[in-house]
Amino acid sequence: MKEIVVISGKGGTGKTSITASFAYLGGKDVVVADCDVDAADMHLLLKPEHLQAENFYSGVIAEIDQDSCTSCGECAEICRFNAIPVANDIYTIDPLNCEGCGYCARICPVEAIAMNSQNVGDWYVSNTKAGNRMVHAKLGIGAENSGKLVAKVKNEAKNIANETEKEFVIVDGSPGIGCPVVSSLSGASFAVLVTEPTVSGFHDLERVYQLVKKFNIRAGCIINKADLNPQVTEKIEFFLEEENIVHISSLPYDEIFTEAMLEGQTIVEFGDNALKEIIIESWEKIKNVA
Amino acid sequence: MKIAFTTKGTEWDSLMDARFGRTEYFMVYDDEKEEISHFDNQSAADTAHGAGPQTAKILFDLNANVLVTGNGPGGNAATVLQKANLKIYVGAGEMTVKEAYDAYLNGKLAEF
Amino acid sequence: MKIAIASGKGGTGKTTLSTNLASYLAENEKVVLVDLDVEEPNSGLFIAGQLVHEDDKYKMIPEWKLHTCSLSGTCQDVCNFHAVIRLGMEVMVFPELCHSCYACSELCPTSSLPMVPQKMGVLRHYQKGHLSFVESRLDIGQEQAVPLISQTISYIDQEFPEDVIKLYDSPPGTSCPVIEATKEADFVILVTEPTPFGLHDLQLAVDTMRELNKKFGVVINRDGIGNDGVLDYCHIEKIPVVARIPSDRRIAELYSRGELIYTKIPEVKQQLLQIGKYIKDLQIGVNE
Structure with missing residues (x-):
């Protein structure tokens, strides 16, 4: 089983959009994992039907038991996050400010503070319209993606792939270069880097590739909107060659991305279009090199 | 000498776990005593952030001399493992533990 | 505005x-x-x-003082973020994991982890x-x-x-x-x-x-x-x-x-x- 992570x-x-197209093309041979939990949009294209839903707990948050609290105020004094406001001598926890460090619970003289694990969202196993299983998650307000949630989503997908003897797990990876993307990449067989020829696009590609390199993961790159700025595209191509990254394909700037999205479709099922062939070839290439 | 593997199970035939920080198990083979032991690391899955250094500490406490794994540890974990004077070999992520051990013996794995 | x-x-x-x-x-x-x-x-x-x-x-992070530390391990026990780890005879701090909550510093029995500024x-x-x-x-x-x-x-x-x-x-x-x-x-x-x-x-x-x-x-x-x-x-x-x-x-x-x-x-x-x-x-x- 190979794990292909798109970041x-x-x-x-x-x-x-590109990841969802690969998921569609892979059909019954793949299991899909959406680890871009902050902007989990893949379900809008793959139309998953939930088979299983479970709560996801991450981190802890303080809670004061008002019956045992003596209003001594020691907790509020040591809290560095202004998370324990007091009104009329009653101390409460501001959940948006509480970092879950647990200091207050440790020093409370009457043990009135408990650290409870936080239900920050749900995760699902679903059947998609492409005939594959998909593992995805939805976070509550103010909850942040974490290495833990990404690992959970990916692990479930991998277990399903192993049990049902699928060839590939396709992962829509997290953005940025922090803990979630590290967790997205961890254990990957191949990384697909999607970029665009803008000043910030190239900059972010270089940053995220540093991580890929550190983990010794082989990588390929898709340059989207390649004709938007030929100079920057050329720079990216040079970078790929220098770093030995497979240049999988270049896609032209095309509104078809949006048009297909409006129909709730992936690009490869949206009639005949210029991008369809390139994306099919890209997927074939990835399967061969991964 | 003690050789630690990041694994998904506790047998020689088990698959390796390519991950370091969130590896499911460690299998440790003592080649002098010809003994295998294992450590269940599945609680690392409950760590939101910082699984790497936490797992590295466990490996430190297991007193291993060599680590055989897949991708290799991240920056924080690598710092801890340096203190442990541990030799790290990567690239065994898609093998069984037995295959990984053979690959290590035959010098087929890259040093991290 | x-x-x-x-x-x-x-x-x-x-x-x-x-x-x-x-x-x-x-x-x-x-x-x-x-x-x-x-x-x-x-x-x-x-x-x-x-x-x-x-x-x-x-930001403020703890800094380990070897000479006063009694290796009690309190610091790693109270850190919910795995930012402080006791490794044998040594305490290691991982600044990027630290949330500056001061728990390890103020609960250390020998005050061996004073908080110091670190450039972020x-x-x-x-x-x-x-x-x-x-x-x-x-x-x-x-x-x-x-x-x-x-x-x-x-x-x-x-x-x-x-x-x-x-x-x-x-x-x-x-x-x-x-x-x-x-x-x-x-x-x-x-x-x-x-x-x-x-x-x-x-x-x-x-x-x-x-x-x-x-x-x-x-x-x-x-x-x-x-x-x-x-x-x-x-x-x-x-x-x-x-x-x-x-x-x-x-x-x-x-x-x-x-x-x-x-x-x-x-x-x-x-x-x-x-x-x-x-x-x-x-x-x-x-x-x-």
Whole structure:
């Protein structure tokens, strides 16, 4: 079983549309994992039907038991996050400010503070219209993606792939270069970097590739909107050659991304279009090199 | 000498876990005593951030001399493992533990 | 007047709007543009100004004192973030995992982990005509954006009078950094695209703003490219649509080269004028 992780560093490069197309092309041979939990949009294209839904817990948050609290105020004094406001001598926890460090619970003289694990969202196993299984998640307000949630989503997908003897797991990776993307990449067989020829697009590609390189993961790159700025595209191509990254394909700037999205379709099922062939070839190439 | 593997199970035939910080198990083979032991690391899955250094500490406490794994540890974990004077070999992520051990013996794995 | 410019996901044109709006408004009055996307600040790519102030920013982290440490291990037991680890005869601190809660430091039985400042990033203040541009950049490897965002906002509060228009280019998403960047704002502009992805991410951002009790409006970017889903949603939810920036390949090209757009494309300038008027009305309380 091979694990293919698609990442981009920056938002808006078309990563999710491209990943959903691969998921569609892979059909019954693949299991899909959406680890771009902050902007989990892949379900809008793949139309998953939930088979299983479970709560996801991450981190802890303080809670004061008002019956045992003596209003001594020691907790509020040591809290560095202004998370324990007091009104009329009653101390409460501001959940948006609480970092979950647990200091207050440790020093409370009457043990009135408990650290409870936080239900920050749900994760699902679903059947998609492409005939494959998909593992995805939805976070609540103010909850942040974490290495833990990404690992959970990916692990479930991998277990399903192993049990049902699928060839590939396709992962829509997290943005940025922090903990979630590290977790997205961890254990990957091949990384697909989606970029665009803008000043910030290239900058973010270089940053995220540093991570890929550190983990010794082989990588390929898709340059989206390649004709938007030929100079920057050329720079990216040079970078790919220098770093030994497979140049999988270049896609022209095309509104078909949006048109297909409006129909709730992936690019490859949206009639005949210029991008369809390139994306099919890209997927074949990835399967061969991964 | 103690050789630690990041694994998904506890047998020689088990698959390796390519990940370091969130590896499911460590299998440790003592080639002098010809003994295998294992450590269940599945609680690392409950760590939101910082699984790497946490797992590295466990490996440190297991007193291993060599680590055989897949991708290799991230920056923080690597710092901890340096203190442990541990030799790290990567690239065994898609093998069974037995295959990984053979690859290590035959010098087929890259040093991290 | 503090206006935060935010979006549910990256790549919707938040930075394009912030930089163009700030430059446009600065043609006639004093404006402060603050890039609070500290992990990846790139407003600076579009604004060239003269550096007038530079400041290293610090967070507090524990520093291990070998000679007094009794190796009790209390520090690692009380750290919920795995930022302190006792390794044999040594204690190691991982600054980027540390949330500066002080628990290890103050609960250490021998006071062997005093808190010391550690550089986490740098704040830079540029000036170009009426436009003041302030950006903060996290050092590579640092993971906690919130403390730097909050220190940057304090800098703005100290340096500039209340009545000046301040535009906060906020980080994308709906998690802690966005909340930190928007919680002091008088008004939040949510930038979105008129597509199903745009609508989905906008709804998440709206939920967050409502949770925070914020006044907010929507700017639709790349208008004309998609459908009416976003407009219908805003109508039903009674969310003001402040402006609609047209979809135009020339805009994408200008952006790719790091150039401002409104000076070249009159339709964009027209929309900025509309946002400017909306902000003026906010200042005198018309939109209450």
